[in-house]
Amino acid sequence: MKVAVLTGGGDCPGLNAVIRAIVRRASEHGFEMMGLRDGWKGLLDDNHFRLTRETTSGILHRGGTILGTSRVNPFKVENGLERVKRAIERNGIHAVIAIGGEGTLSAATRMSQEGLRIVGVPKTIDNDLNGTDFTFGFDTAVHIATEAVDRLHSTAESHKRVIVCEVMGRHVGWIATYAGIAGGADVILVPEIPADLEAVAQHLVRRNAGGRTFSIVVVAEGTRIKLSAEQNEQLVTTGALDEAGRPRLGGVGNIVAAEIERRTGFETRVSVLGHIQRGGAPTAHDRVLATRFGVHACDMVARGEFGKMAALRGNEIVSEELAEATRELKRVPEEFFKVAQVFFG
Numbered sequence: 001m002k003v004a005v006l007t008g009g010g011d012c013p014g015l016n017a018v019i020r021a022i023v024r025r026a027s028e029h030g031f032e033m034m035g036l037r038d039g040w041k042g043l044l045d046d047n048h049f050r051l052t053r054e055t056t057s058g059i060l061h062r063g064g065t066i067l068g069t070s071r072v073n074p075f076k077v078e079n080g081l082e083r084v085k086r087a088i089e090r091n092g093i094h095a096v097i098a099i100g101g102e103g104t105l106s107a108a109t110r111m112s113q114e115g116l117r118i119v120g121v122p123k124t125i126d127n128d129l130n131g132t133d134f135t136f137g138f139d140t141a142v143h144i145a146t147e148a149v150d151r152l153h154s155t156a157e158s159h160k161r162v163i164v165c166e167v168m169g170r171h172v173g174w175i176a177t178y179a180g181i182a183g184g185a186d187v188i189l190v191p192e193i194p195a196d197l198e199a200v201a202q203h204l205v206r207r208n209a210g211g212r213t214f215s216i217v218v219v220a221e222g223t224r225i226k227l228s229a230e231q232n233e234q235l236v237t238t239g240a241l242d243e244a245g246r247p248r249l250g251g252v253g254n255i256v257a258a259e260i261e262r263r264t265g266f267e268t269r270v271s272v273l274g275h276i277q278r279g280g281a282p283t284a285h286d287r288v289l290a291t292r293f294g295v296h297a298c299d300m301v302a303r304g305e306f307g308k309m310a311a312l313r314g315n316e317i318v319s320e321e322l323a324e325a326t327r328e329l330k331r332v333p334e335e336f337f338k339v340a341q342v343f344f345g
């Protein structure tokens with residue numbers, strides 16, 4: 001039986017660990033494995049290669065994805081679905097394992113509703129996928145961001161400055177909240193709550209008056225800000241679009257830093273972590289989670305459990321409906337964020 005695997009959306013640490021686990025389990029099931037290049041594009045362009053134990057050995061700890069990735073949406077390409085179906089038929093592919101975030105798995109949900117045999121694996125540093133307690137990649141990103149916040153603390157303290165650290169998180173503030181709590185940030189700004197910059201400035205002034213002469217502000221790139229009473233809350237974008245046609249985010253940290261300096265008079269700096277959070281080796285936690293997801297996904301194919309994705313519930317790996325996983329984003333709950341807010345005062 002031939003099974004194809006693809007990685008779609010932004011890359012994240014642990015993708016190679018999943019691919020390796022799928023291929024290793026597949027050899028026990030007697031599956032022939034095929035790697036699709038660059039996400040759904042690999043099916044549209046019929047671009048793939050054979051995955052074997054040999055070609056996937058030594059990749060467990062490596063960042064990125066040996067399959068390549070893209071944000072190409074098969075439903076936005078002319079005759080996309082037909083081209084995908086033809087490639088599956090022509091190559092005798094029994095099932096496709098799609099490793100991706102909410103975008104890739106939304107496409108997987110639609111493919112599965114069209115009758116294709118699809119199994120999903122949840123990945124993303126953003127941790128915004130519904131239906132799973134955690135995605136792999138998130139733990140690594142949080143470790144990197146936490147180390148950055150720790151390092152910013154010592155220099156902010158020496159110079160008596162405010163330092164704004166911009167982290168990733170397009171729709172949700174999981175990385176900002178975790179790294180902010182773990183790194184002891186003084187303010188955390190997330191996409192779930194539009195930022196009130198005047199309140200932030202006043203808070204920093206109060207901190208300063210209380211003798212704390214430096215502050216760390218963590219802001220997720222997707223946080224909406226309101227600069228004046230007349231203006232609406234807005235996302236900060238670079239002006240360019242990404243491959244999927246969405247505005248490219250980035251720059252909110254600079255605006256927050258400039259506003260803090262203008263409103264408080266405190267010397268302020270900004271540090272944008274960007275893709276450093278997504279590159280390089282996965283943590284041990286992400287390697288284990290990715291490996292468990294990969295083995296489970298392969299077993300799902302063997303059991304004929306299609307239209308579902310591997311998911312983490314507590315410490316169990318379970319199968320979750322793709323439609324449920326992509327129904328809505330998993331945002332940081334208010335109760336969780338309130339824990340972080342205890343330390344803002």
Ligand SMILES: Nc1ncnc2c1ncn2[C@@H]1O[C@H](COP(=O)(O)OP(=O)(O)OP(=O)(O)O)[C@@H](O)[C@H]1O
Pocket residue numbers: 008009010011070071072073074075100101102103104105106107108110123124125126244
């Ligand atoms: N509702 C949808 N239905 C079908 N395809 C979608 C949908 N939403 C997004 N996609 C497509 O899925 C692909 C990947 O989406 P996206 O760029 O959001 O990555 P992702 O898999 O969500 O990972 P991440 O957001 O972590 O980078 C893109 O081609 C995107 O156009």
Ligand SMILES: O=P(O)(O)OC[C@H]1O[C@](O)(CO)[C@@H](O)[C@@H]1O
Pocket residue numbers: 009010011124125126168169170221242249278
């Ligand atoms: O720069 P890229 O690769 O388009 O991706 C940026 C986006 O991808 C993510 O890292 C998710 O994978 C988001 O946090 C971020 O908005």
Ligand SMILES: [Mg+2]
Pocket residue numbers: 009101102103104
């Ligand atoms: Mg996405």
